[in-house]
Amino acid sequence: MLTQRIAQQSLRRLAASQPGLASQSMAFKKSAAPALIMGSSLQARPVTTQPIKPSDSYEILVAQRKNRPSSPHLAIYKWQIPWILSITNRITGSVLSGAFYIFGSAYLVAPLFGWHLDSASMAAAFGAWPVAAKVLTKFAFSVPFTFHSFNGIRHFVWDSGKAFKNATVIKTGWAVMGLTGVSSLALALLL
CATH class of the missing domain: 1.20.1300.10 (Fumarate reductase/succinate dehydrogenase, transmembrane subunit)
Structure with a gap:
């Protein structure tokens, strides 16, 4: 019970001080809590994106819809x-x-x-x-x-x-x- 409270308090402090890092650590809640208690920092992987045209994004969406199963209700x-x-x-x-x-x-x-x-x-x-x-x-x-x-x-x-x-x-x-x-x-x- 005490360890849970310590983990919650450290996550709250982290969220108050660094909102970006807190949102990343929420995805890894179980692994992040012990790391925050011990004082070590978390590793974050940057997400890479590519700019695409709206017409290309629409074509990708149409292709994805073709692969969806339809419900035979x-x-x-x-x-x-x-x-x-x-x-x-x-x-x-x-x-x-x-x-x-x-x-x-x-x-x-x-x-x-x-x-x-x-x-x-x-x-x-x-x-x-x-x-x-x-x-x-x-x-x-x-x-x-x-x-x-x-x-x-x-x-x-x-x-x-x-x-x-x-x-x-x-x-x-x-x-x-x-x-x-x-x-x-x-x-x-x-x-």
């Missing part, structure tokens, strides 16, 4: 509900936020371009569509919304530390899929 693993729903949750979140920003921006600039995006114009245009087109459009909008909502509740439960066992994750995943299908269909069929 998509080819060898069995598709599982947790990671399928995780990917789908990210996609639906991106679709919903992208649609929100695009429509919001279009709504703000509509008066400048003479577009009619007010509620009355949109309701009249949507009301003129055939019933099948209305149902399909509402279903296309309701699926990402309901899925992302139900899966978000599932993630909030996980954040509280509950329902995180493998069997429960799989059951809640299928429950989210079922609730998404039923609620999306119900929302699409509301006329």
